[in-house]
Structures are given as C-alpha cells and as structure tokens.
Amino acid sequence: MTQEDLFKKLIAHSKEYGFIFQSSEIYDGLSAVYDYGQLGAELKNNIKKYWWEAMVRLNDNIVGIDSAIFMHPRIWEASGHIGAFNDPLIDNKDSKKRYRADVLLEEHIAKIEEKIEKEVEKGRKKFAENFDEAKFKETNPNVIRHQNKIADIQNRMNSALNSNDLDALKQLILDCEIVCPVSGTRNWTDVRQFNLMFSLQMGSTAEGANTIYLRPETAQGIFVNFLNVQKTGRMKIPFGIAQTGKAFRNEIVARQFIFRMREFEQMEMQFFVRPGEELKWFEQWKTNRMKWHKLLGLGDENYRFHDHEKLAHYANAATDIEFHFPFGFKEVEGIHSRTDFDLGNHQKYSGKKLQYFDSETGESYVPYVIETSIGVDRMTLLILSAAYREEQLADGEQRIVLRIPPVLAPVKLAVLPLLKKDGLPEKAREILNALKCDFYCQYDEKDSIGKRYRRQDAIGTPFCITVDHKTMEDNTVTVRHRDSMEQQRVAISKIHEIICEQVSFKNIFEQLMM
Numbered sequence: 001m002t003q004e005d006l007f008k009k010l011i012a013h014s015k016e017y018g019f020i021f022q023s024s025e026i027y028d029g030l031s032a033v034y035d036y037g038q039l040g041a042e043l044k045n046n047i048k049k050y051w052w053e054a055m056v057r058l059n060d061n062i063v064g065i066d067s068a069i070f071m072h073p074r075i076w077e078a079s080g081h082i083g084a085f086n087d088p089l090i091d092n093k094d095s096k097k098r099y100r101a102d103v104l105l106e107e108h109i110a111k112i113e114e115k116i117e118k119e120v121e122k123g124r125k126k127f128a129e130n131f132d133e134a135k136f137k138e139t140n141p142n143v144i145r146h147q148n149k150i151a152d153i154q155n156r157m158n159s160a161l162n163s164n165d166l167d168a169l170k171q172l173i174l175d176c177e178i179v180c181p182v183s184g185t186r187n188w189t190d191v192r193q194f195n196l197m198f199s200l201q202m203g204s205t206a207e208g209a210n211t212i213y214l215r216p217e218t219a220q221g222i223f224v225n226f227l228n229v230q231k232t233g234r235m236k237i238p239f240g241i242a243q244t245g246k247a248f249r250n251e252i253v254a255r256q257f258i259f260r261m262r263e264f265e266q267m268e269m270q271f272f273v274r275p276g277e278e279l280k281w282f283e284q285w286k287t288n289r290m291k292w293h294k295l296l297g298l299g300d301e302n303y304r305f306h307d308h309e310k311l312a313h314y315a316n317a318a319t320d321i322e323f324h325f326p327f328g329f330k331e332v333e334g335i336h337s338r339t340d341f342d343l344g345n346h347q348k349y350s351g352k353k354l355q356y357f358d359s360e361t362g363e364s365y366v367p368y369v370i371e372t373s374i375g376v377d378r379m380t381l382l383i384l385s386a387a388y389r390e391e392q393l394a395d396g397e398q399r400i401v402l403r404i405p406p407v408l409a410p411v412k413l414a415v416l417p418l419l420k421k422d423g424l425p426e427k428a429r430e431i432l433n434a435l436k437c438d439f440y441c442q443y444d445e446k447d448s449i450g451k452r453y454r455r456q457d458a459i460g461t462p463f464c465i466t467v468d469h470k471t472m473e474d475n476t477v478t479v480r481h482r483d484s485m486e487q488q489r490v491a492i493s494k495i496h497e498i499i500c501e502q503v504s505f506k507n508i509f510e511q512l513m514m
C-alpha cells in the first residue's frame with residue numbers, strides 16, 4: 001500500500017469510527033475546518049492532558065492560564081502580526097488555483113529529495129552489504145548534482161523571503177520550471193503578500209464597531225498577562241506560563257486533512273529567562289520536548305529536528321520537531337527563542353512597564369522568552385497515522401487496529417459478556433460500574449466475541465474484558481491485550497491494577513523528569 005493510499009484509508013477510518021468529521025458536512029462541508037466526534041474528542045482531551053500535566057504538574061515553575069480569544073487590536077500591531085503575518089501567494093492564471101509560493105518551492109525540493117532516495121536505493125541494491133550510505137551520498141555524481149540543486153534553491157528562496165523580494169521568488173519558481181498541478185502550465189501571476197488573520201467587528205452597531213482579530217496564536221494572551229501572573233503567583237525567573245486554546249489562520253493552502261486547518265488548537269508555553277541565558281534554555285527545551293514525544297513509543301526514527309534558516313520576525317533561534325507523517329517529515333511542534341521582542345513591544349505599545357526585578361542581580365529587565373508551541377490537531381493526526389495498521393492474522397483473517405499508546409487511547413477498556421444470558425450481562429455491568437469512575441469504558445454485548453474484539457481494535461481500545469460462565473463460578477475474567485492479542489485469566493480484583501499500569505501517565509512522567 002502506498003503512503004497516499006494509507007492516508008486516504010486513515011481519513012475514511014477516522015470518519016467511520018467517530019474520530020473526525022468534515023465540518024458542516026450536511027451543507028457540503030467548510031474547507032479546512034473539521035469537527036471531532038465522540039472518540040476524536042476523547043483522544044484530543046487525552047493529548048491535552050498529557051501536555052498540560054507534563055508542563056504544569058511536573059514543573060514547579062510553570063503555571064497555566066486560559067486567556068480570551070478576543071483581544072485588544074493593538075496587541076496584533078505590537079506583536080507584528082498586522083504588519084508581518086503574511087504568506088507569499090501566487091495564482092495560476094489557467095486553473096485559477098492559488099498556492100503559497102514557498103510551498104510550491106518546498107514541494108519541488110521534496111521531489112528532488114525523492115530522486116536522491118532513488119539513487120541511494122539503487123546503490124543499496126548494487127553494493128548489498130558493502131553499501132555505505134554516507135560515503136555514497138558524498139561521492140555519487142547524480143546525488144551531488146541533486147544536492148547542489150537543492151542547496152541553490154534553498155539559498156535563493158531564503159534570501160528572497162528574508163528580504164521580502166517577491167519578484168525574486170517568482171523568478172525562482174519560473175527558473176525551477178514549476179507547473180501548476182491542476183492546469184500543468186507555468187502561466188503564473190506575480191507573487192503577493194496575504195495576511196493570515198481573520199478580522200471581525202466588535203460592537204452593537206456598525207458605526208461604533210471596532211475591527212478586532214481572531215487570535216492566530218495563543219502566545220500573545222500569555223505575554224499580555226505576564227505581569228498579572230508573575231505578581232499574583234510570586235513567580236521567580238526562570239518561570240513559564242502555559243495555555244491551550246483555539247487559534248485561527250486564513251491559510252491559503254489548507255489541505256492534508258487536519259494537518260493545516262483554518263481553525264485549530266494550540267498548546268503553547270512561554271518560558272521567561274534572564275537576557276543572555278536564552279540559548280541555554282532553548283537547548284534544554286529542545287531536549288525536553290523531544291523526550292516528551294519519544295516517550296510515547298512511536299519509534300525514535302520517526303522524529304527529527306529541523307533548525308530554521310529563515311527566522312520569524314521575533315526569533316534569534318528556532319527549530320521544528322518533525323514527524324514522519326504518511327506525506328513525509330513535517331513539523332508538529334516549534335521551539336523558538338523569541339528574545340524580548342514581544343514583551344518589549346507590548347511595553348512600547350501599551351505604555352505599561354513589563355519588567356522583572358531580579359533580586360539576585362539587583363537589576364530590572366524585560367525577560368527573554370523561549371516558546372514551545374505544538375498543534376493539538378497535528379498531534380492527533382500524528383497519533384492516528386502512527387497507530388493505523390492493517391494486519392494479516394494467523395487464521396487468514398485481516399484486522400484493522402489502531403495501536404494508539406494506551407495512555408492516549410480514547411476508550412481504555414471494553415467489558416464484553418460472552419453471552420446475553422445466564423446472568424453474564426449483569427455481572428459484566430457490575431464490573432463496568434466498578435471501573436468507570438477511573439477509566440473511560442465501553443460495554444458491548446452485540447455480535448460474536450470475535451467481531452466485538454475487531455470493533456475495539458479498530459478504535460484502539462487496549463484491553464477487552466470478557467465475562468463468561470467461569471466468571472460466575474470463580475470471579476475471574478479474560479483480559480485480552482490489543483497489540484499482542486494475548487489473553488490472560490485474572491481475578492476481577494486484579495483488573496484495575498493491570499489497566500492502571502498501562503494507561504496511567506505515571507511511568508512516562510517518571511522518565512520525563514529524569
């Protein structure tokens with residue numbers, strides 16, 4: 001199965017089992033906006049819990065807030081979003097389709113990277129066990145030619161983006177002979193800047209209305225509350241403020257399902273430090289955040305850092321944590337050293353002093369900031385795409401299973417009476433009632449036990465508890481494990497412990513603190 005087929009199947013599966021629906025589907029949908037169904041909402045909540053507790057509970061010096069989406073419009077002038085939160089767009093005159101100029105170039109680079117991979121594969125076949133990939137890449141003339149081409153495109157693109165030279169960006173697209181994927185032509189308009197913020201009117205009458213913006217990031221709600229939290233929480237530098245919440249961007253290229261949406265959710269943490277110490281903290285947060293991802297056990301090889309060459313208007317260092325999605329390595333989280341840009345500008349624009357008195361040094365200063373910023377929806381897609389498997393079983397049957405890490409699985413266990421008689425349903429409900437205060441459980445008595453196991457596999461439930469006639473005699477049940485499909489006979493009194501061991505964040509958190 002190709003990665004593209006896998007992705008299509010994942011989207012269909014997410015809908016079929018109540019994870020993710022197209023927004024406003026009965027009205028033919030709204031582009032790049034999605035709703036989470038009964039299981040998607042559970043999965044998302046578990047992801048947010050994992051993040052929030054790892055930030056706020058494990059770190060004595062990080063607290064969480066919940067700021068409003070509507071904010072004073074001057075905030076977006078101070079943050080630079082009104083002036084600089086733009087994407088360069090280009091239209092194809094024949095297809096009338098609109099693209100992000102930098103995305104067209106990145107996709108072109110990805111195609112050249114695929115050519116390099118094909119050369120490497122050829123080399124691997126030719127030299128078999130004597131194959132040295134690093135040496136091959138350094139010496140093979142075709143690979144070197146492709147690499148030089150990529151380096152040239154990247155240099156020209158970065159320089160055009162950094163200097164806001166839109167003509168140079170268009171020239172690069174023409175020089176690379178990039179064609180519109182729909183019309184197949186190179187009939188491009190000029191490149192223009194497009195602001196990504198949604199605006200709306202606040203006020204009861206149009207005349208008295210004020211234009212405000214839907215926030216494009218949650219970070220600014222943290223910056224404008226910096227002093228409130230520092231003073232009321234008696235926070236000492238270094239300290240962090242975390243929050244999760246909705247953000248909105250009028251994305252030009254909104255596709256790949258929930259990867260790039262117009263309404264999405266972020267989990268952001270701003271860590272305030274002494275000026276001059278920011279790069280040390282930047283490295284620490286890089287390490288901590290990568291560990292948080294890898295502890296979910298989805299394969300260390302699926303993650304990598306991508307350091308930014310083109311820095312955002314507020315940063316002096318930045319990196320992305322990228323994950324191997326079905327459509328390639330893509331950003332899931334950004335870690336940015338934002339300097340004193342935001343607090344400094346809010347101080348200037350609001351006229352209010354946003355300084356911290358450091359009793360250790362006796363100085364007052366505007367703190368520097370390290371930000372960690374991850375999308376909840378992108379993290380949800382990461383989990384679903386890493387978890388989705390079609391497995392061939394020994395008995396010749398096939399199963400679709402979501403190998404979601406048990407700590408994040410929407411339903412932790414299903415209680416299944418083997419038959420709908422002889423008191424088995426009543427016993428099963430008794431077990432369910434004893435467990436449902438601690439775990440999200442399901443009860444299912446319909447169809448054969450095999451079909452019920454398949455249904456639970458398909459939604460990623462780590463445990464199935466089967467109640468049979470033996471249960472009525474000796475108070476034992478069968479616990480069936482999702483991944484190994486192994487079954488063990490245990491006393492009812494042991495179920496809680498077995499499940500807790502797998503679904504509690506405790507084990508992961510202990511390792512994260514090491």
Ligand code: GAP
Pocket residue numbers: 216217218219249251258259260261262264265266268331332333334371373374375376377378379
């Ligand atoms: N405050 C910094 C900031 O917002 P960003 O790199 O623009 O930085 C951070 O966004 C994260 O938010 C991304 O790594 C991604 O996970 C998520 N994100 C950004 N735009 C998104 C979109 N249109 N749809 C879904 N997630 C998005």
